[in-house]
Amino acid sequence: MxxxxxxxxxxxxxxxxxxxxxxxxxxxxxxxxxxxxxxxxxxxxxxxxxxxxxxxxxxxxxxxxxxxxxxxxxxxxxxxxxxxxxxxxxxxxxxxxxxxxxxxxxxxxxxxxxxxxxxxxxxxxxxxxxxxxxxxxxxxxxxYKAEHLSVITQEYHPDSSGKSPRYYQLQAINKTVEAVAAGQDRVLLVMATGTGKTYTAFQIIWRLWKSRAKKRILFLADRNILVDQTKTNDFQPFGPAMTKVTGRTVDPAYEIHLALYQALTGPEEQQKAYKQVAPDFFDLIVVDECHRGSAAEDSAWREILEYFSGATQIGLTATPKETDEVSNTEYFGDPVYTYSLKQGIEDGFLAPYKVIRVDIDVDVQGWRPSKGQLDKAGHEIEDRIYNQKDMDRTLVIDERTELVAKTITQYLKRTDPMAKTIVFCNDIDHAERMRRALVNLNPEQVAKNDKYVMKITGDDEIGKGQLDNFINPKKAYPVIATTSELMTTGVDAKTCKLVVLDQSIQSMTKFKQIIGRGTRIDDKYNKLWFTILDFKKATELFADERFDGTPERVKQVKPEDFDTEEGLNGISEDDVDSLATDPASMFEGEDIDTSSIQEPASSYKSDAAQNNQGKGDDRDGEDKIRKYHVNGVAVTALAERVQYYDTDGKLVTESFKDYTRKALSTQFASMDEFIKRWQSAERKQAVIDELANQGVVWELLEQEVGKDMDPFDLICHVVYDQPPLTRRERAEQVKKRNYFTKYSQTAQQVLSSLLDKYADAGVQEIENRQVLKVAPFTELGRPMEIVKKGFGAPADYEKAISDLEAAIYQSAG
Missing domain, CATH: 3.90.1570.30 (tt1808, chain A)
Incomplete structure (x- = not known):
């Protein structure tokens, strides 16, 4: 050959x-x-x-x-x-x-x-x-230096199921291990939610531990569920070398310690369990979700990191926090590796999203009480216009809650009533009212199982007890979880298909975390994408350039902190993007309620509350904002807009026909150019595959346009506005031209049957060599017999197939 x-x-x-x-x-x-x-x-x-x-x-x-x-x-x-x-x-x-x-x-x-x-x-x-x-x-x-090679070349842990790190995880692991081997003592790793940060952390720790570069390791998290999931799942191979710190005791008999910040410290000196061991006890500390409390300078949790300052410290986050008071990059340095949500979606490891934004009249147009109007509790309502930011924060309108719950219910009924759904509400009270409204609107589902809808908030032990069932794909119930803060982070809900936003969100960090609840893919349970149902215009944050980029360092300092000789307490002027005594000045020109800007936390209590611990999760604090509760208000949805994740990571409002037209017009300048490419292809399947790689998903296009059209006609119709021809119409045109008369009787039978196959299933059937092994061809003999009897040689059969395809598309162009 x-x-x-x-x-x-x-x-x-x-x-x-x-x-x-x-x-x-x-x-x-x-x-x-x-x-x-x-x-x-x-x-x-x-x-x-x-x-x-x-x-x-x-x-x-x-x-x-x-x-x-x-x-x-x-x-x-x-x-x-x-x-x-x-x-x-x-x-x-x-x-x-x-x-x-x-x-x-x-x-x-x-x-x-x-x-x-x-x-x-x-x-x-x-x-x-x-x-x-x-x-x-x-x-x-x-x-590489020779003395570092034993650490750098240490193998990752081989999984018994054959699982190995994905390319970006391997990059993150290798870059971190290399940095630590080279002596870097503060390392930041940024990986989008759902990309396997904990698995990556395990492999980093495993390699450093196995090479004995690091012998005693502390893995720090600020939620119990994060520690328990880590110990049970990704960190399980550490076996007897690993322990979870409980009872405020650090046991030196173990080498791998998993701990909650709260188990190591507290406002009282006797609660500071980390001081039971010497500052050099740990030589590696890995901080999970380091964008939360550990990053703030005045956080009581930061004292743990400072006590073990001699240890190498690795920060993991999906959302590096850069605010007026907190800077991850100032503490950990610039990330050694970043893997973004956009990269994850492009690579197919993260789920894309569809956004349905619902504008409600009282939100957009505002609502004003009548003179002297009382709320349900008998309080006179302050006379002013209440807008979207007030809804469920300072003003509760029962009919609005009902409309939101009804919209959620209708969406689930239209799509999948058993799709896992998280409804993010403004506070605990709002989450409870939303739970009740959803229960009343879904009596058939609740009759099947009273846990169809659950309020899962920090103050509710029964609700929190259902969290594991909600995130477990094997458990059908609960289906709908109403929450406020508890489920914004650390909840690995792989099969969550609907994220509902009825909460005012101004923090980009929080927005990214909430969106991350839906970005995991689970092929086994057919979770490939998710929907965001937005009632508060929160998804406008997708248009913010910071959404999928690296946040600028915007931490602010006071002028008196500036030292002309040493810069800003040792920080160069280049590292500080803004000096302002008034935090609100940062938001000049922005549509932001400056009254919501919070002062930095200054005590353990407020810091814990900020980080959603215990009753701090979904807290409804003592200093309540006056909230008026009314009913009898006519509330309607003004508009509903559906947007999709586009190839460039933007949200666009378009059908798949629009998407295909845009994708192909960049590849083929004209219909003639497309036809030339189609006609010149030895195998049409090659063009079909080529277009699939360019973003044409044939199954979706067929669903939107029509399943009985050839890929050629789908493109001509959708991209170039040609009248559509069905496969059967093309096949009939060939038969009317008496095309087969030039062939032998056997060849005519074969080609006529192939044309029928084309009319039924498409050009791929003609080009499939295996087609001669099925009826009606089997009645004529084995494939080689058919080819020999009807056409002479395989090359002659191939020529007949090419000629048949040319006849099918003869009218084109």
Missing amino acids: QKASLTEADIISKFILPAVKQAGWNDMTQIRQEVKLRDGKVIVRGQAAARRKVKSADIVLYHKPSMPLAVIEAKANKHEIGKGMQQGLDYAALLEVPFIFASNGDGFIFHDKTNPTALETTITLEDFPTPAQLWDKYCTWKG
């Missing part, structure tokens, strides 16, 4: 792999084939979702499983030797490896980022570099 006729798989097996192994890559842990680095991005339109097809790297070479070195991208020999280079460079960018090889079996184009004077060279199959050669070049490129 000639080399030019071999498939890509043949080229790999017969030429590329032998050359690689001949160079000494014989350890199979060093060679992985078909390495899928991304999942298919999920595209959502209507109530349907589909994943894009993804390509895998043909071969990745490793020094060890934790250390990728090179990507090899192969093509069939009919292509030029360097055809796969750009694809290889794309994969190499994800893995951050410097070596890329492209080959068609004749040799290699070698792209070597460690050699800028000769970036791309041609080498023979026999000259493929050895493992030692690539590793030495890699170490020099990375700047």
